[in-house]
Amino acid sequence: MALAKPEAPVDFYVDARTLDNNIRILRVLKKLGFKTIVLTYTTTDSTCETRDLEKNILEECEKLRLNVFVKANILSENKGYLKMCLRRIRSKVDVVSISPKNLDVARFSGRDRRVDTVVFTYDELVRFYDDSQAKLMGQNGIALEIPFNRLWSGKQISYKTFFFLKRTFYYTVKFRVPLIISSGTTKKIEVKSPKQLISLLEILGLPESYAKLSITTYPLAILKRNMHKRSCKHVQQGVDLA
Numbered sequence: 001m002a003l004a005k006p007e008a009p010v011d012f013y014v015d016a017r018t019l020d021n022n023i024r025i026l027r028v029l030k031k032l033g034f035k036t037i038v039l040t041y042t043t044t045d046s047t048c049e050t051r052d053l054e055k056n057i058l059e060e061c062e063k064l065r066l067n068v069f070v071k072a073n074i075l076s077e078n079k080g081y082l083k084m085c086l087r088r089i090r091s092k093v094d095v096v097s098i099s100p101k102n103l104d105v106a107r108f109s110g111r112d113r114r115v116d117t118v119v120f121t122y123d124e125l126v127r128f129y130d131d132s133q134a135k136l137m138g139q140n141g142i143a144l145e146i147p148f149n150r151l152w153s154g155k156q157i158s159y160k161t162f163f164f165l166k167r168t169f170y171y172t173v174k175f176r177v178p179l180i181i182s183s184g185t186t187k188k189i190e191v192k193s194p195k196q197l198i199s200l201l202e203i204l205g206l207p208e209s210y211a212k213l214s215i216t217t218y219p220l221a222i223l224k225r226n227m228h229k230r231s232c233k234h235v236q237q238g239v240d241l242a
Contacts, residue, residue, distance in 0.1 A: 006067055006223040007035040008216035009194040012095075013071070013119075013147045013182035016041040019057055025188055026060050032193040036067040036223070038095055038182075045074055045081035050092045069223055071095035073119060076105045086114045094226055097145060103128055110136035116222050117145035117180060126164050131171055138175035143218055144168075147184025148192050148200060165204050173210070178221070181214040 011029060016039045018025055029037055039057070043049040053070060061068040072093045076082040082098070082105060090096055097117045100106035106128040109118045118137065120129055129144070137144060172179050181201055183192040194215055201211035 006069070006220050006227075008220055009034055010036040010038065010215055010219040010223070011183050011185070011192075011197075012038045012117075012145060012180050012215075012219045013040045013073075013097075013184045014038065015184070015186040016051065016070075018186055018188075019054075022188060023056060023060055025185070025191060026057070026064055026066060028188065028191050030064045030066050032191065034066070034194065036069070036219075037061075038069045038071045038219070038223075040071040040073050040097070042073045042075060042099075043085075043089075045076040045078055045085045048074070048081075048085035048088050050089060069094035071097055071116075073097045073099055075099045075101065076109075077101035079105055079108050082108065086112065090114045091230070094230075095222060100124065100128060106133055107136065110142055111140050113140055113142070115142055116226070117143040119145045119147065119150075121150050122161065122164070125168050129168055129171065131175070134171035134175040134177050138177045141178065143178035143180050143222065144172055145180040145182060147182050148197060149184040149186065149190045151184075162204065169201070169204055169206055173206075178218040179210075179214045180218050181211075 011034050014029070014037050019039070039053065041051045050072070053068065070093050072089050074082065074085055074097070076098055086096065095116050096114060097119045098105070098109040098115050099119045100109050106118065109115050110133055181197045183190065183197065185191050197215055198208065198211045201214060202208055
């Protein structure tokens with residue numbers, strides 16, 4: 001599904017529905033400096049839908065020299081359904097993310113290597129992202145993904161909010177969890193520049209050098225790894241054709 005090789009900076013979460021009625025958003029993303037975008041559609045563990053890119057979107061991305069990939073974000077509250085969905089969907093998309101709705105699914109998502117990122121809103125961070133979750137994700141190389149526009153969910157930014165976010169990043173750094181900050185764009189006014197995304201992490205206490213990894217090294221590593229896995233040279237884990 002990838003149009004070309006991935007390049008940084010990357011917006012790892014642009015809602016695919018955004019482009020159904022406003023393809024001009026692609027031009028805004030390009031103008032802001034993004035070279036790669038990951039169009040994200042949301043499904044549930046029970047329905048487990050797949051979606052291909054529309055031809056006009058591919059053509060526009062090619063015209064703009066914008067690399068595009070497809071991600072399935074699976075809303076899950078049932079580990080059994082999620083296992084079946086992962087078997088069905090993993091080979092059909094470029095990236096798989098899980099939005100866990102309970103602790104059991106959060107823990108499962110943190111150790112299953114078919115999962116690329118675990119996506120949390122603020123409420124889910126508070127409920128599920130503790131030292132045990134961070135340690136699990138760090139051990140298995142599964143990234144923590146925080147969509148900028150989904151983070152606040154209309155809540156007033158308070159001292160308590162910043163406390164929990166600082167705690168989140170403390171665990172993330174401590175257990176070396178790959179961190180990805182994405183826009184979570186659902187409409188044109190929600191588009192964020194690479195600098196805005198990095199600045200949020202800096203405000204919350206992360207060094208600039210570490211914050212930059214969230215839109216460069218970490219997302220690129222996932223995209224390149226998955227491209228390799230889906231290539232004809234890859235036979236199985238640890239086995240590649242010369």
